[in-house]
Amino acid sequence: MPRLALPYLQRAADLNETDAEALFQLGLCLATLDYVDEAKRYFEKTLELDPRHADAYYNLGVIYAYKDELDAARNMFAAALEAKPDHVLAGYGKKLMEKRLAP
Incomplete structure (x- = not known):
């Protein structure tokens, strides 16, 4: 489709x-x-x-995660949360990136 x-x-x-x-x-x-x-x-x-478009930040985070650019992904998920604090998927993505980046 x-x-x-x-x-x-x-x-x-x-x-x-x-x-x-x-x-x-x-x-x-x-x-x-x-x-x-x-x-x-x-x-x-x-x-x-539209610098406050939370879903655009979130989708950039997904793309960066897909490309294994974890710092950039975490930053995009954080920006999505800044734009929309209740963005559940961005919150999950940020926590996942932090977990993957932890030593």
């Missing part, structure tokens, strides 16, 4: 280059399709437009 949505999300993002949510949704679709580097760019663009 995400593959069918991709061209529509791309078009929406192209038409709304300053719409953080349109860029975020495109990033989510790309991540689902395993286009991780492209997804990362759209999550970063989302944060340029």
Whole structure:
């Protein structure tokens, strides 16, 4: 299903280059399709437009964890929690990264 949505999300993002949510949704679709580097760019663009977008931070954390960049992942999960303190998945991700980083 995400593959069918991709061209529509791309078009929406192209038409709304300053719409953080349109860029975020495109990033989510790309991540689902395993286009991780492209997804990362759209999550970063989302944060340029909306620095309090907790889900963009969270998804960047997931990407960094996937790439085994644990410090960066922990920082993104922490930023998600700063933006939205009750973000359960970010809290779990941050604790998991701290556990994996512990000596």
